[in-house]
Amino acid sequence: MGAGLVGIVGMMAMLVGHVMWQGRGAQPGVLQIEALTLTLRSATTEVYYGYQVTDASGFFTLPLGTLLPDVYDWRLKGPAYLSTSSSFALTLGGNNVDMGLQRAGDITGDNVINVTDFAFIRQSFGQGGTSPLASRRDKP
């Protein structure tokens, strides 16, 4: 590997995202550790990054490989949360993007909170911390 290529590899882009999971307590806190999926899309490129995990402070770090500097739309979805989206200008090196509050309540994962989600939450009411997602897994 030539010295020039080493320099280019060293300048790959990295995304450091930050979110706040609604209803999961303050940061840092173990309840802020949660999975998410992320899609980045520019005018010419779309990349899906499945299953990233935030740390106790709501941060996740994602090496972006060969993505080139451009303006990218992002869409983030947690397992029981409404999706959020916005855009940022990607540069080589580190890119800090605050992706904000992730609103809870989408138990079914269809990106809508409605009576079906409420039915799953109702099944878990008073069960001492059992996740509504656990109730959902028991159903077809």
Ligand SMILES: [Ca+2]
């Ligand atoms: Ca839903």
